[in-house]
Amino acid sequence: xxFPNLLVVISGPSGVGKxxxxxxxxxxHPESYLSISLTTRQPRPYEICGKDYYFVxxxxxxxxxxxxxxxxxxxxxxxxxxxxxxxxxEALQSGKDAILEIDVQGGLRVKNCVPEAVLIFVLPxxxxxxxxxxxxxxxxxxxxxxxxxxxxxxEFKYIxxxxxxxxxxxxxxxxxxxxxxxxxxxxxxxxxxxxxLEGGDPLVRP
Amino acid sequence: xxFPNLLVVISGPSGVGKxxxxxxxxxxHPESYLSISLTTRQPRPYEICGKDYYFVxxxxxxxxxxxxxxxxxxxxxxxxxxxxxxxxxEALQSGKDAILEIDVQGGLRVKNCVPEAVLIFVLPxxxxxxxxxxxxxxxxxxxxxxxxxxxxxxEFKYIxxxxxxxxxxxxxxxxxxxxxxxxxxxxxxxxxxxxxLEGGDPLVRP
Numbered sequence: 001x002x003f004p005n006l007l008v009v010i011s012g013p014s015g016v017g018k019x020x021x022x023x024x025x026x027x028x029h030p031e032s033y034l035s036i037s038l039t040t041r042q043p044r045p046y047e048i049c050g051k052d053y054y055f056v057x058x059x060x061x062x063x064x065x066x067x068x069x070x071x072x073x074x075x076x077x078x079x080x081x082x083x084x085x086x087x088x089x090e091a092l093q094s095g096k097d098a099i100l101e102i103d104v105q106g107g108l109r110v111k112n113c114v115p116e117a118v119l120i121f122v123l124p125x126x127x128x129x130x131x132x133x134x135x136x137x138x139x140x141x142x143x144x145x146x147x148x149x150x151x152x153x154x155e156f157k158y159i160x161x162x163x164x165x166x167x168x169x170x171x172x173x174x175x176x177x178x179x180x181x182x183x184x185x186x187x188x189x190x191x192x193x194x195x196x197l198e199g200g201d202p203l204v205r206p
Numbered sequence: 207x208x209f210p211n212l213l214v215v216i217s218g219p220s221g222v223g224k225x226x227x228x229x230x231x232x233x234x235h236p237e238s239y240l241s242i243s244l245t246t247r248q249p250r251p252y253e254i255c256g257k258d259y260y261f262v263x264x265x266x267x268x269x270x271x272x273x274x275x276x277x278x279x280x281x282x283x284x285x286x287x288x289x290x291x292x293x294x295x296e297a298l299q300s301g302k303d304a305i306l307e308i309d310v311q312g313g314l315r316v317k318n319c320v321p322e323a324v325l326i327f328v329l330p331x332x333x334x335x336x337x338x339x340x341x342x343x344x345x346x347x348x349x350x351x352x353x354x355x356x357x358x359x360x361e362f363k364y365i366x367x368x369x370x371x372x373x374x375x376x377x378x379x380x381x382x383x384x385x386x387x388x389x390x391x392x393x394x395x396x397x398x399x400x401x402x403l404e405g406g407d408p409l410v411r412p
Contacts (some may be wrong), residue, residue, distance in 0.1 A: 008242045121395065164393045177393070183383065184390030187325065 004192050007088070007114055010178075011107045013121030013152030014077075015134035017168045019052075019112045021122060022101045024175045033091035035100045037142060041079035044139055054084075072102065072109035077148070081106065097182070104155045111161065114121055118185050120178065121162040125169040210398050211321055212303045212391055213294070215313045216384075218328030219358030221340035223374045226329060228307045230381045239297030241306045244270060247285035250345055260290075263366050278308065278315035281285075283354070287312065303325075303388070310361045317367065326384070327368040331375040 012018045026034050031037065039053045040061050048057045056064075061080050064070050073082030082098055091098040100161060110117050124130040130152060134145050165179050168174040185191065209327050218224045232240050242394060245259045246267050262270075267286050270276050279288030289306055297304040306316065314325050330336040336358060340351050347380045374380040391397065 134333065154237045159395055162395050164390065165395055165398070166393065171217065179388065180386040181393065182384045187383070187387065189365055189368050189371055192371070 005092060005095050006182060006191075007092060007110070007117040008097060008099050009107045009110050009117055009119045010099065010101045010122060011104050011119070011135040011155075011162070012168070013130060013155050014148045015068065015123070015130055015137060015152075016124050017133060017171070017174075017190055018101055018122045019108075020171060021166075021168055021174050021178065022099060024171060025178055026099070028175065028179075029097075029179075032097040032099055033087070035088055035098060035102075037085050037102065038070070038073075038082045038084060039079055041081070041112050070114070074103055074105040074109070076103050076105070077144075077151075081109075088167075104158045108158065108161055109133075118164070118181070119162040120164045121159045121164055122166050122168050122174070122179060123159075129169075210392075211298060211301050212388060213298060213316070213323040214303060214305045214388065215316050215325045215367070216307045216328060217310050217313045217325070218374070219330070219336060219359075220354045221336055221343060221358075222328050222330050223339060223377070223380075224307055224328045225248050226377060227374055227380050227384065228305060230377060231384055232305070234381065234385075235303075238305055239293070241289050241294055241304060241308075243308065244276070244288045244290060245280075245285055247283075247287070254377040277306075277319070278312040280309055280311040280315070282309050282311070283350075283357075289316075308363045308379070314364065314367055322397075324370070326367040326370045326372055326387060327365045328372050328374050328380070329362075329365075331373055333350065336374075344368055 004149065010018050010022055022034065026032060034051060035077075038056055038061060040058050041053075043049065043053070043055050047053065047055075058080065061073075061082065064082060064084070065073060069085055070082040071085040071088055073080060075081075081103065083102060083106065088098045088100070092169070100106075104121075107119050111119055124133065131145075131149060134140060134148060140148060166174055166177050166181070186200050216224050216228055222372065228240065232238060235393070240363055243259050244267060246262060246264050247259070249255065249259070249261050253259065253261075264286065267279075267288065270288060270290070271279060275291055276288040276290040277294055279286060281287075287309065289308060289312065294304045306312075309328075310318070313325050317325055330339065333355075337351075337355060340346060340354060346354060372380055372383050372387070
């Protein structure tokens, strides 16, 4: 299977701002498809079902697993998260890029079944900045916050499985950086055929 | 051997404008090192020895080959071209990117001895545009021009060995596109260590 368009996985520690980064990217690239994850977690006050996540019961999540309708799923901080398979496959088949904002475990599972996926790890500029962002978000109590920082350290160790890293310091810069990586991947010779080369098959090694 | 900085090879058919592209890139990135090739070809009226090429005799070129002072060399349109090894290695060791504007044969030889090299193939927007550019340059007679176009067709078949392709339509766009590819390659996890991760070794697979 070869995609000229991309399956892009964006991961990074809780609080790094990957959700905001992805939202801003999608505003600039409405031609891409943003996957909406299924989760058993309770919605945060500002979250909308069908936009941020599909909030479902554990029983319903279980039915998705059993009927193999999830591309990947994982337990994160005690809640289940999964990526519905059909809309991602439909987006890719219709020539769109599919963007998945998922955790590191999910990212590795996607890479396993779709080796052409592009995995991007979003880093904070510093550890201290990550702590500040989590505190500012104010959705965790101190012990939950500490736990998220410890999990972040574990996640950092998995960066070696990712293709690229990005620093999310200034949001607009990080969005532009993400665009550069997407551009570069779309110009990898192994992904594309250029009409200039229609005479022979340039992608078959001579 | 792992370079955090890059060895970038830029190739493409005669007349595609890779020289202009590379010059403009270097104006914007004087921190990079541009390799100056050795050649036995006669200088064109506007070319300066030590800036565009080192113009040398066949005997001197032969001495470079024998003393293994060339990273790669090849015969192109009856003339010899080669990349002096020492300045490229010095640039890389001092943390600079090294940019090589060389032909396809040379590019493949560099990739063989430096697998981390990033190979970029510059394409014209159309075949017709390539012919126009060669005619406009006016340095070849009609039969030489025809020969260059035939060689271009052969070169296109080697694009599969390259990492990226770029279309040189509008020069400033092509320069920006080259910058995007360089940015992306510098953010490949396999190339770098980020200070955030100094606690463990994130690049050793857990």
